Amino acid sequence: MSKRDIPEINAGSMADIAFLLLIFFLVTTTIQTDSGLRVLLPPYVEVPPPPEKKNKRNVFAVQINGSNQLLVRGRPVALSDIREIRTQLKTFIMNNGKDPNASDSPKLAVVSLLNDNGTSYEAYVGVYNQLKAAYSELWEESAQRKYGRSYEDLDRKERKTIRDEIPLVISEAEPTSLST
Amino acid sequence: MSKFKKKGKKGAPAITTASLPDIVFMLLFFFMVVTKMRDSEIMVKIQVPNASEIQKLEKKSLVTHIYIGSPVDKYVPQLGSAPRIQLNDQFAEATQIPLFIANEKTKVVRAKDRDKMTCAMRVDKGVKMGIVTDVKTELRKIDFRKVSYLATDLGDQ
Numbered sequence: 159m160s161k162r163d164i165p166e167i168n169a170g171s172m173a174d175i176a177f178l179l180l181i182f183f184l185v186t187t188t189i190q191t192d193s194g195l196r197v198l199l200p201p202y203v204e205v206p207p208p209p210e211k212k213n214k215r216n217v218f219a220v221q222i223n224g225s226n227q228l229l230v231r232g233r234p235v236a237l238s239d240i241r242e243i244r245t246q247l248k249t250f251i252m253n254n255g256k257d258p259n260a261s262d263s264p265k266l267a268v269v270s271l272l273n274d275n276g277t278s279y280e281a282y283v284g285v286y287n288q289l290k291a292a293y294s295e296l297w298e299e300s301a302q303r304k305y306g307r308s309y310e311d312l313d314r315k316e317r318k319t320i321r322d323e324i325p326l327v328i329s330e331a332e333p334t335s336l337s338t
Numbered sequence: 339m340s341k342f343k344k345k346g347k348k349g350a351p352a353i354t355t356a357s358l359p360d361i362v363f364m365l366l367f368f369f370m371v372v373t374k375m376r377d378s379e380i381m382v383k384i385q386v387p388n389a390s391e392i393q394k395l396e397k398k399s400l401v402t403h404i405y406i407g408s409p410v411d412k413y414v415p416q417l418g419s420a421p422r423i424q425l426n427d428q429f430a431e432a433t434q435i436p437l438f439i440a441n442e443k444t445k446v447v448r449a450k451d452r453d454k455m456t457c458a459m460r461v462d463k464g465v466k467m468g469i470v471t472d473v474k475t476e477l478r479k480i481d482f483r484k485v486s487y488l489a490t491d492l493g494d495q
Contacts, residue, residue, distance in 0.1 A: 167354075176357060176360035177360070180363075180367055191394050192488050193394045193488070193489070193490075194389075194458060194488035196484075196486050197486065198483050198484060199483040199484075200478065273467050275467055275471060276468065277466065277467040278463070278465070279462070279463055279464070280387040280463035283389055283487055283489060284387065284389070333467060335468065
């Protein structure tokens with residue numbers, strides 16, 4: 159009796175397996191792209207214009223000092239409760255004249271952000287993020303109400319109508335330099 | 339007596355190496371896809387802040403990077419650890435930004451694309467706003483106003 163020979167392994171499908179893996183990795187790996195908070199800076203003017211006489215009720219003032227302490231409409235807010243800005247801003251914008259201390263209408267509401275040169279970048283971005291978040295939540299709600307779809311799924315024109323109704327206006331004052 | 343007597347020599351057959359090229363190509367492709375080309379070495383320590391409302395930067399060719407952070411350990415003896423601005427692959431002052439941006443603009447071939455250029459600010463979260471404000475002011479002076487504060491989304495804060 160002769161010993162049984164081991165049959166040769168068919169390697170023909172190896173290439174298929176390799177390609178399968180290749181495609182799998184191609185699909186699952188995402189090339190790391192940078193992402194960030196998009197901001198349009200105000201145009202530069204030599205002499206800062208005199209502060210616009212806006213009705214105080216329409217201005218949502220947020221101030222951050224050099225020790226990263228927050229003042230939202232004159233009331234202190236702890237940096238750990240940063241999310242409170244979002245809820246406060248949302249009720250402020252959608253007030254429509256009910257509360258005499260909040261905005262007349264979303265179109266008139268303006269956010270004013272003032273920071274110090276000693277403010278940490280993290281706190282600044284955190285606050286800015288909350289301001290943007292409040293607006294994007296309002297846009298989302300408005301999109302659901304008007305079109306029954308998510309804001310993301312709307313086309314350009316529809317987005318613009320929503321953005322015109324609730325315009326994002328964040329005005330940044332020249333930073334103070336009190337803590338240097 | 340056996341009818342099915344095997345011919346040839348016995349023992350394990352050699353493993354085919356026919357698929358080796360495939361594996362190598364697969365690895366090659368994989369790394370080609372995953373590797374991120376970085377045109378300048380980063381000489382400042384940067385840990386970007388956390389934010390949820392971030393948008394991806396499209397069109398890599400239209401993005402200019404400005405880095406702000408404390409110099410890495412290698413440069414600390416000469417420069418100290420105060421935050422600095424890095425443009426391309428050298429340390430710079432805020433006043434050099436207009437020239438830097440003008441240079442970057444010439445790299446964009448189509449003139450009408452130049453208005454779409456964005457400045458990606460990769461800033462360490464511990465940096466004070468003073469230096470960031472200087473950069474912002476310089477950018478505003480040359481009317482280069484599209485800015486993106488790079489951040490990561492680490493979930494709800």
